[in-house]
Amino acid sequence: MSGGASRYRVQPGGSVGGELTVPGDKSISHRALMFGGLAQGVTRIHGFLAGEDCLSTARALADLGVRIEFPAPTEARIEGTGMAGLHAAPGVLDMGNAGTAIRLMMGLLAGAPFASTLIGDASLMRRPMERVAQPLRLMSARIETEDGRPPVRISPVPHLKAIQYALPVASAQVKSAILLAALNARGRTRVTEPAPSRDHTERMLAAFGVEVLKEGATIALEGGQALAAAEVEVPADFSSAAFFLVAGCLAAAQPLVLRNVGVNPTRTGLLEILQRMGADIRVRARPASGRAGGEPIADLEVRRSELRGITVPESLVPLAIDEFPVFFVAAACARGESVVRGAAELRVKESDRLAAMAAGLTTLGIENQLLPDGLWLRGAETFGGGTIDSRGDHRIAMAFAVAALRARAPLEILDVANVATSFPGFLELARGCGLRIEAA
Ligand code: S3P
Numbered sequence: 001m002s003g004g005a006s007r008y009r010v011q012p013g014g015s016v017g018g019e020l021t022v023p024g025d026k027s028i029s030h031r032a033l034m035f036g037g038l039a040q041g042v043t044r045i046h047g048f049l050a051g052e053d054c055l056s057t058a059r060a061l062a063d064l065g066v067r068i069e070f071p072a073p074t075e076a077r078i079e080g081t082g083m084a085g086l087h088a089a090p091g092v093l094d095m096g097n098a099g100t101a102i103r104l105m106m107g108l109l110a111g112a113p114f115a116s117t118l119i120g121d122a123s124l125m126r127r128p129m130e131r132v133a134q135p136l137r138l139m140s141a142r143i144e145t146e147d148g149r150p151p152v153r154i155s156p157v158p159h160l161k162a163i164q165y166a167l168p169v170a171s172a173q174v175k176s177a178i179l180l181a182a183l184n185a186r187g188r189t190r191v192t193e194p195a196p197s198r199d200h201t202e203r204m205l206a207a208f209g210v211e212v213l214k215e216g217a218t219i220a221l222e223g224g225q226a227l228a229a230a231e232v233e234v235p236a237d238f239s240s241a242a243f244f245l246v247a248g249c250l251a252a253a254q255p256l257v258l259r260n261v262g263v264n265p266t267r268t269g270l271l272e273i274l275q276r277m278g279a280d281i282r283v284r285a286r287p288a289s290g291r292a293g294g295e296p297i298a299d300l301e302v303r304r305s306e307l308r309g310i311t312v313p314e315s316l317v318p319l320a321i322d323e324f325p326v327f328f329v330a331a332a333c334a335r336g337e338s339v340v341r342g343a344a345e346l347r348v349k350e351s352d353r354l355a356a357m358a359a360g361l362t363t364l365g366i367e368n369q370l371l372p373d374g375l376w377l378r379g380a381e382t383f384g385g386g387t388i389d390s391r392g393d394h395r396i397a398m399a400f401a402v403a404a405l406r407a408r409a410p411l412e413i414l415d416v417a418n419v420a421t422s423f424p425g426f427l428e429l430a431r432g433c434g435l436r437i438e439a440a
Contacts, residue, residue, distance in 0.1 A: 001143075002026070002147070003191055004321070006156045006414070006415065006416065006417060006440075007154040007413060007414050007415070007439070007440045008397065008401055008411075008412070008413040008416050008427070008437055008438070008439060008440065009410060009411075009412055009413075009437070009438050009439075009440045010400075010401050010407075010411045010412075010413065010435065010436060010437045010438075011101050011409065011410055011436035011437075012125070012169055012385055012404055012405075012407040012408055012409055012410055012411070013249065013251075013404075013405065013407070013408075013436075014258055014404075014405060014434055014436050015245045015251045015252065015253035015258050015405075015434050016248060016251050016252055016253070016405070016433045016435065017246070017248075017252050017253050017254035017255065017433065017434060018254070018256060018432070018433050018434070019238055019256075019257040019258075019259060020244065020256075020257075020258060020259070020429055020432065020433055021258070021259040021260055022236045022240040022258065022261070022423070022429065023049050023050075023051065023074075023236065023237060023240060023320075023423060023424060023425065024047040024049035024074060024234035024235070024236060024237060025200075025234050025235055025236065025237040025238070025239075025262050025295075026051060026053055026054060026100070026237055027047065027100060027172070027198060027200050028051050028200050028204070028213035028234045028262070028293065028295065028420050029045065029048050029049040029051075029054040029057075029234055030053070030054055030057050030100050030101055031097065031104070031123055031176070031200055031201060031204050032045045032048070032076070032103060032204065032234060032293075032433050033045070033054065033057050033058055033061060033068070033078065034057065034061065034105075034108055034180070034206055034231040035205065035230075036068075036076075036078035036080055036229065036232075037061045037064070037066035037068075037078055037080055037081060037086075038042060038080060038081075038082070038083050038108070038183070038209055038227050039078075039080035039082070039226075039228055039229040039230070040078055040080055040082045040226060040227070040228060040229060041080055041228065041229030042077060042079075042080070042229050042389060043077075043078045043080060043153070043229040043230055043231070043232065044075070044076070044077055044231050044232050045075065045076040045078070045230070045232045045234060046074070046075060046231070046232065046233050046234065047074055047233055047234035047235065047236070047260075048074050048075060048076045048234055049074075049234065049237065050070070050073050050074060050420070050424060051400075051420060051421050051422050051423065051424050052096055052097065052098075052418075052420050052421040052424075053096060053097060053098035053100070053101060053421045053422060054093045054098075054101075056094065056096035056097075056098045056101050057095070057098065057101040057105075058076070059094075059433075060089070060093040060094075060095060060101065060105060061078075063089035063090060063091070063093060064087065064088075064089050064093075064109075064116075065081055065085060065086050065087045066078060066079065066080070066081055066086070067079040071206065073337065073342065074350065078229075080227070080229055081152075082226065082227075083183065083184060083226070083227075084220070086112060086114075086117070087114065088114035088115065088231075089116060092117040092118070092119050093105065093116060093117065093118045093119070094119050094120065094129055094157075094423070095118055095119070095120045095124060096120055096121050096122070096348060097120065097121050097123055097124055097127075097394075097418055097421045098124070098421065099107070099124065099127055099173060099349070100173055102120055102129070102150065102152065103129070103132045103173040103174065103176070103177050104173065104176050104177055104180060105118060106118065106129070106132045106133065106136060106143065106152055106154065106177050106183040107132065107136065107176065107177030107178060107179070107180035108177075108181075109154050109158070109178045109207070110136045110139065110141035110143065110154060110160060110177075110180075110181040110184070111139075111141070111159070111160040111181055111183075111184030111185065112154070112156065112184075114156055114218065115153070115154060115155050115156060115158050116154045117151050117153050117154070117376070118150060118151070118152040118154070118155075119149065119151045119152075119393075121151050122234070122392075123350050123351065123392055123393075123418075124150060124154045125149060125150050125151075126149060127149065127150075127348055128148050128149065128348055129145045129148060129149055129150060129152050130145055130148040131168075131169070131174050132174050132177045132178075133145050133152070134171070135163065135165050135174065135177075135178050136177065136178070136181055138157070138163045138165065139160045139161055139162070139163050139178075139181055139182075139185055139189075140157050140160050140161050141154065141160060141181065142154065142155040142156075142157050143155075143402040146323070146427065152364060152419075153349055153377070155374050155435040156257075157365050159184075159185070159186055160181055160182075160184050160185035160186070160223075161185055161186055161187060161344045162182060162185045162186060162187030162188050162190075162223055163178075163185075163189055163190075164189075164190040164192075165178060165189075165190070165192070166192045166194070166217065167191060167192065167193050167194060169345060170193055170194050170195040170197040170318040171195065171197055171345075171365070172195070172197040172198040172199070172200070172201070172266075175191050175193060175197060175201065175219070176200075176201040178191050179191065179201055179202075179212075179219065179221055179269060180201075180219060182221045182223055183210070183223060183224075183227075184223060185223040186223050186224070186411055187222075187223055187411060188211060188220055188221065188222045188223070189220065189221050189223065190215075190218050190219070190220045190387035191219050191220075192217050192218045192219075193217050193218075193219075194217075195315065195318050196266055196318065196319070196380065197219075197266060197318050197321075198264065198266040198267055199266050200264070200295070202219055202262075203293065203294035203295060203384070204232070204293060204294065205227070205276065206294060207230050207232065207293055207294050208226060208227040208228055208229075208230050209225075209226075209228040209230075210225045210227060211225065211354075212303075228295075232293045233293050233295075234259070234262075234293065235260055235261060235262030235263075235293075235295050235297045235424070236259065236260045236261045236262065236297075237261075237262065237265070237293070237423075237424070238261055238262050238263065238264075238267045238268060238270075239322045239323060239395075240422065240423050240426075241258045241261045241300060242270050242322075242323045242326050243270070243326050243398045243399065243401070243402050243426075243430075244256060244258055244405060244429075244433065245258070245270070245274060245279075245281060245300065245302050246274070246326045246329055246330045246402050247402045247405060247430075247433070247434075247435065248281075248300060248302030248304070249269075249274060249279045249281075249287065249304065249305045249307060249330060249333075250304070250329075250330070250333050250402070250406055251304060251405040252275070252302060252304040253304070253305050253434075255301050255302065255303050256301070256302050256303075256433060257299060257300070257302075258299065258300040258301075258302075259299050260286065260297050260299070261297065261298055261299070261300050262295050262296070262297060263283065263296050263297065263298045263300075263301065264295055264296060265296075265319070266319055266437045267319065268319065268320075268438070269316040269317070269318070269319030269320030269321075269323070270320040270323035270326075271283070271300075271325060272316060272422045273310060273316055273327060274305075274327075274330060275308055275310055276349070277305075277307040277309070277310050277330065277331075277334055278305055278307050278308050278328075279300065279302065279305045279307060280303040280304075280305045280308055281300060281301070281302045281303075282298075282300070282301040282302075283298045283300055284298055284299045284300075284301070285297075285298045287300055306335070307330055307331075307333060307334035307335065307349060307379075308330060308334055308335050308336060309334045309335060309336035309337045309338040309378075309379055310318050310331070310334070310337050310338050311338070312327075312338070312339070312340045312341075314341060314342035317343050317345075319341050320351075321345060321346075321363075322351060322395060324340065324343060324346055325356075325357055325393075325395045325396050325398075325399035326395070326398070326399040326402060327340075328340075328357045328361065329374060329399050329400070329401070329402050329403045330375065331359055331377055331379060332364070332366045332377060332379055332380065332383065332406075332435055333379055333380070333403075335378040335379055336379060337376065337377070337378050337379070338377055338379065339371075339374060339376045339377075340374040340375055341371065341373070342373055342374065343373055343374045343375075344372065344373040344374075349393070350392070350393040350394065350395070351390075351391035351392065351393035351396060351419070352391075353393065353395070354370055354371075354374065354375050355370060355400070356389070356390070356393060356396045357375060357396065358370040358375055359389070360389070360396065360400055360403075361377060363384075363386040363387065363388055364383040364384055364385070364388075364403065364407065364411075365380070365383045365384045366378070366379075366383055367380075381406075381409050382406050382407065383403075383406065383407055383408070384407065384408055384409050385404070385407045385408065385409030385410045385411045385412075386409070386411065386412070387411075387412045387413075387414065388400045388411060388412070388414065389414050389415060389416045390413055390414060390416055390418075391415065392415045392417075392418050393418065394416075394418045394419045394420075394421050394422050394423065395422070397413050397415070397416040397418070397419050398419060398423065398426060400413050401413060401426075401430060401435060401437055402435070404435070404436070404437070405435070411420035412440070418438075427439060
């Protein structure tokens, strides 16, 4: 199993091909659990991601009084308590490694009639929370952080009030936290985005019967609306499929087909970036399942491609925000130089992803330069191997596993247990399609 492994050993070279279905979408699974908990009635989730991050959300909701069962590994059944039915947790809420979980829970709990304290693992305890706490305070919430970081302490207030808020950075987590708090606020809240970020919250709130109005870059929501239970279909996670899209570009001996992938346009920036680099990726839309969630789904077919370096347009950065680790691997194998700017957000993810990727690429012998808000690098035909520190970041670990396809020597990737936060079964799927990877 990928969970629990402390390091990967990956043999160099090889090829990939075949068909696979990656696990369910992490962002959508978190939201389906939370909205199901807040709804009246029984919500069922199909294709649920039983990764550590989403299980942290499930445990927190259970501590707050929501009954959640897992009749099968990818099925969840939630007995919603309605907004008013939550009660104080018996202790602190530990959100593990999950940034989405802690930030959305801040919004969900800001208007609750009881106190809550949110913490996480060592990585989460270093991540910025004021970006969420500040707008929530404008709504009258009482929230304290410690130097901007967890623990986050939320105290009850008589009621929240609606706000009009312009997000300083494109962040779906901040937007979603405000919208969740807005459900409990008096009046109409308006959130304006500087650039589009993933819109799963807006789509799924609508699927739960909430009226969400979109006026250009502004999302408006009237407080006091109740959520009605829904049947949610979770597509395969584009962010997990991304590792195999790049693997296919680098080393597909025969086409690699990824089934049922979520292709919400606010998530597929990497697809456009890879296609601009010359990738042969075909998108075959699948008909809607009829279940709620409002998410478009497609099969993706990738063939080995000669990639060219790219200057990534800044407008694509929020639409590919979680895919940069594996993008840098694609760029390392492309002809010519590549550069990403306007991506300072990557420094406050599960690790400083710009620094982690720069260090790992240097180990492999890829010429690169770390920028304050991005990374420049020059691609190479092949490169060396060596020991890579993933810094406990799931996406750094998986990105370097893919890089081994073009290496001349084995790669040892350290600190990989957190792959289980987003991609349980990664090792088995990767091996099944041709990567020569083992847990060590
Ligand atoms: C997420 C939003 C993004 C993304 C994260 C998941 C979400 O974070 O990086 O993995 O589910 O809303 P930001 O909102 O900080 O950009």
